[in-house]
Amino acid sequence: MVSPLDRKLGRDLWRMKGQSLAIAVVIALGVLMLVMMDGLVNSLDQTRAAYYERYRLADVFAPVKRAPDHVLRDLAAIEGVGAVEGRIAGGALIDLEGEPAPIRAFAVSLPDFGTPRINDVYLTDGRRINPSRKDEILLLDGFARARGLAPGDHLSATMNGARRTFDIVGLVQSPEYLYAVAPGELAPNDANFAVLWMSRDALGAAFDLDGAFNEALIALGRNANLDAVIDAVDRVLDPYGGVGAYGLDDQISNRFVSEEISSLRVSARSVPPIFLAVAAFLLYIVISRMIHAEREQIGLLKAFGYSSLEVGVHYFKFVLAVAVGGALLGCMFGVLSGRGMVELYLDYFKFPFLVFNVDPAAFIIGFSASVLSASFGGVVVLRQVFALTPAVAMRPSAPADYTRSVSFSEQLKKVLDQPSRMVVRRIARQPGRAVAAIVGIGSGMALSVAMLTVLASFDKMMDVNFSVLDRSDVTVSFVEPLSDKTLFDLQNVAGVIEVEPFRSVPAILRNGRYSHRGALSGLISEPRLNRAVAADNSAIFVRGDGIILAEPLAAKLNIAPGDRLTVDVREGRRPTLELPVVGVTQSLLGAPAYFELGALNQALKEPGRVSGAYLRIDSAKADDIYVALKDMPAVAGVSIKSKARGAFQQMMDEGAGGMRYIMAAIAAIITFGIVYNSARIAFAERERDLASLRVIGFTKGEASFVLLGELGIITLLALPFGIALGHYLSLAVSAGFSTDLYQIPVSFAPASYGVAVVAVLTAAGVSGWLVNRDVGKLDLVASLKTRE
Secondary structure (H helix, E strand, C coil), X not given: CCCHHHHHHHHHHHHCHHXXXXXXXXXXXXXXXXXXXXXXXXXXXXXXXXXXXXXXXXXXXXXXXXXXXXXXXXXXXXXXXXXXXXXXXXXXXXXXXXXXXXXXXXXXXXXXXXXXXXXXXXXXXXXXXXXXXXXXXXXEXXXXXXXXXXXXXXXXXXXXXXXXXXXXXXXXXXXXXCCCCCXXXXXXXXXXXXXXXXXXXXXXXXXXXXXXXEEEEEEECCCCCXXXXXXXXXXXXXXXXXXXXXXXXXXXXXXXHHHHHHHHHHXXXXXXXXXXXXXXXXXXXXXXXXXXXXXHHHHHHHHCCCCHXXXXXXXXXXXXXXXXXXXXXXXXXXXXXXXXXXXXXXXXXXXXXXXXXXXXXXXXXXXXXXXXXXXXXXXXXXXXXXXXXXXXXXXXXXXXCCCCCCCCCHHHHHHCCHHHHHHHHHHHHCXXXXXXXXXXXXXXXXXXXXXXXXXXXXXXXXXXXXXXXXXXXEEEEEEEEEECCHHHHHHCCCCEEEEEEEEEEEEEEEECCEEEEEEEEEECCCCCCECEECCCCXXXXXXXXXXXXXXXXXXXXXXXXXXXXXXXXXCCCCCEEEEEEEEEEECCECCCEEEEHHXXXXXXXXXXXXXXXXXXXXXXXXXXXXXXXXXXXXXXXXXXXXXXXXXXXXXXXXXXXXXXXXXXXXXXXXXXXXXXXXXXXXXXXXXXXXHHHXXXXXXXXHXXXXXXXHHHHHHHHHHHHHHHHHHHHHHHHHHHHCCCCEXXXXXXXXXXXXXXXXXXXXXXXXXXXXXXXXXXXXXXXXXXXXXX
């Protein structure tokens, strides 16, 4: 049997359905983000782990110049090593018909007998290679589909200076290339980077590595110590030109996937609490208004024998109904949204499968967090129920003290008519409620400002990196460090306007217990085509007396100008250098360490060496230049900035950066919900007053003005607060989106604030219109009756 209090609860929910729904939506958005992001984190993490295990991705990668096959036995004997496999890997350039620019590729060997014990591949189409057929290859599925290639097609590629034609017999995906990116670049581009798998004998002949390998893949045994194994591997391979073994955490594809998962995990922990806190604040206001409005009813209920606990539980059920309803909506739409996002990630990361899987704990946490946050807002107010005695509650509230009310001068009375003065008096007499409304609306606006600022910051990051820092058109990489006389060959290509050399030296940077696996970037002292810049985008000259570090790299290494940095060079003679840090610079992509080119070569005792060059070219002759570069045996790769920018923009729109659009949309919904709730609460509080005004002769328009004028003033007062709060919130959100791989600078564009202001004013206008319809439907007799 339904109790009288429960029937009253149903009537209250229906009477306040607009406010209840708006608050439930705010709660639902918080739970939605939690469920969706938790599902994505679990799905990506579990799918990655299953994929790595099923296809036996290596735990340690150990590149080496050239090591004979018998060294594999020494590696297998290292304590903690479970399995070892040697392979051959090297760069290649693909020549496609109708494509003037060479396409970078990476060639990888497969065992001549059986399937790989480590780093196996997933066949998506066709068959595996026949080891006796030296011209058969497997091709990375993403590249093949982007270029319209299929089993049975032919492919021309240059390896180690020799051009060969291969038969594509199968398309594959690999756990090693979930994030397929060309060496030296950060954004994947399916159409401009390929991976080829071919027989060990065929690739060994191409790279003059018969009976040898240039990379060891190692799977660890149980309870193995990764650092100890890496140190032992380096000692074994050091005599053969070991470049430095590294673990799976430093493998480029896995690192990008890990960054994405970490970003989602941080968002799942930080974003939902903001929405739930806003919902608790709104419920606090709504329940406070209900208790104030139903003061006499509370007294009657207690007079009829209901205890304070029973009455308090009744109002608490209202809170729970809204919170549970919002949590249910959030769970349902969180699953639906997560399934939609799974399709995006399935294309972005090259998983052969990806099933959306939400940990049941996420639903429990979502429900618990929403109920607890809503309950906190309600419990604070429900204390008033216990404080009211029947005799006090049944008496009308003591009239407000208006002896210090706002007085208007005669001049001001001429400017403000009676309804306008009523609006001003209402705000002045109840400043606490006005401040609460201002804080609520301002907080919603701050969310919009922050997300719009982040959107503008992503655009600024793209523009600064590809227009201010990198002013080249093409980047050319050589197969190995060559004499700087090679630059004359580039300068002599018709259409090349400017050539600027660089050298990239793989190294491990150490500062005490802090370390980073990266490279030293050797630039000329006053670079023009690829520059280091300060925070104000002014150029920084590269120095020969020390290293200039990117800000995120300096932070990672916990180092500052004046400190000394240990550099373990992993190329050539592999010296260990002690270099001073002389400056810190802005970097939006990657974490470079700059050193003057001549000083770098001198430190390495390899004068006049370069790894490649930045080119500025005549766009009208671009195709001819690409053809000329394709025919140069020394060229290992060609990166075209326009394509790199397009690939990075796509990554920002579809990968981790794509989440910013979802958060921006949610921020907009939150903003509208807060403004609408403020309008509904104001109407509910003034319903009796508005009816009284209509009875004494105020027109519908004048009565509406009294209500909406207050909303308008509060909204206008909330704008500066929202702008100020949005400024600081933007800093936090931008920092949250930044990773070790790219940094998002805060760009405080006036347009972001302008759009947020327009959004709030529009939300206020729509909310006012919706509430104004109820003013015209007021039942004057019912509104003026004393509720029993």
